[in-house]
Amino acid sequence: MTSARLLVVLDADSTLIRNEVIELLAEEAGRRDEVQAATEAAMRGEVDFATSLRSRVSALAGVPVSAFPRVLSRIEPTPGVRELIDAVHARGGIVGVVSGGFHEILDEVAPALGVDLWRANRLEVVDGALSGRVDGAIVDADAKAAALQEWAGDHGVAARATIAIGDGANDLRMMAVAGLGLAFNAKPAVRAAAALVVGPQDLSEVIPLLP
Template identity: 40%
Template sequence: MRQVLTLIANPAAPALDDATAKAARAALTELGAETAPADWLAPSLACDIGFDGLNEDQAQAAVARALAGRPVDIVAQAVEGRRKSVLVADMESTIIQQEMLDELGDLIGARERIATITARAMNGEIGFKGALRERVALLAGLDAGVLTQMIGRVTYMPGAATLIATLRRHGVYCALVSGGFKTFTAHVRETLGFDEDQANDLILADGKLAGTVVEPILDKDAKHQALIRITAARRVPVAASITVGDGANDLPMLMAAGIGVAYHAKPSVAAQARARIDHGDLTALLYIQGYRASEITVA
């Protein structure tokens, strides 16, 4: 079979069974596709259904209708080139659970105000650069030491450590590219084992936050360019990459990659991304690439 549809459940609440897989296969067959029996990548968590003779978007939509209401993610793609050699990941609300500017806002009693701006920027309602400058300006005068203190608030998305450990074990180059700040990306890179990180730098003056950011600001275009740079440096085509993110500033790199995954994303992002994970954790990116349970390094 030249194409494959993958069904993925959340490991915290496995909800994938033979009946669900058969319903998905039947939906493909009804549209005239030639299909193969379910191939289980991980019991109760993920399975592949090979198919031919159907547009991948059509296949994905048909199965989504057939499985409506079930907590299962659905990704259809070509089999050839399915496994990628480069991962480029957003950090905040993707690899980690926090938006670190929102956390910093706690220190000045402006968390709600900053979080509102963050949400609007991530949903594409306002420009990222302006939103970043506006939020950072509110932090002017804070002692620079708060950045190190805030590292203690970082918690990781379920599956993040396993995702990176598995990809690194299989020789995949993993890059963390964030519109956030270098203090936090450096910590996450070192903790999880990313190969590199790229982010914005806050300007300090006399040991305090100046309320400004080093220009140019790393935004959606810079993330896209990072993807191009990284794949070129690795001497692989962009098609050999997988990207993951949740916000509007991730869209260009999600759309450009071999497969871009909107992970528990903002509505405007999920609607446009080629693949979306609404139910599973970050190990879903492994199943999308066809990794089996026996190949996954649990971390």
């Protein structure tokens, strides 16, 4: 693999994009309010992420895959995200996204924004509709930290030249292993633990921090 000067890894929901994808999918099932409350509790670190995700995904059972284009049409990239990604590339760096969300949406959104690497959960589909189960291992806090370290190793990026940007409790381990952990649009526990707090809503504010 090609080497890079730096690596910036972002969370997806409420960081790379302004939306929480699972809430948009839950709206298709008429269950947005309950899923939104559960998502906020998970992001505050009040419940185990994997357990919470399985519970929230169960609320999506029966949503047809034909709903994905409608959800995609509602995705809003976070202001400044394209400028940040362009700035990382201009400095010889790469951009990764690791998400507790879903490949089914990220596989469209990430390349459109110029993201180089991405990893997320997958939703099980049976007979053209969501089964209410996650397909495969869950991308949780440990998996996010491991992805950052794996990508840095693959591309010869020193730990000190890595930046992690996130908003929720499941981003804290990734932020801890990075050279610089940034809280963006973040919950109080994440702001308290981060090296720096950026935002509230413009990722181009990260550009002056790039090595």
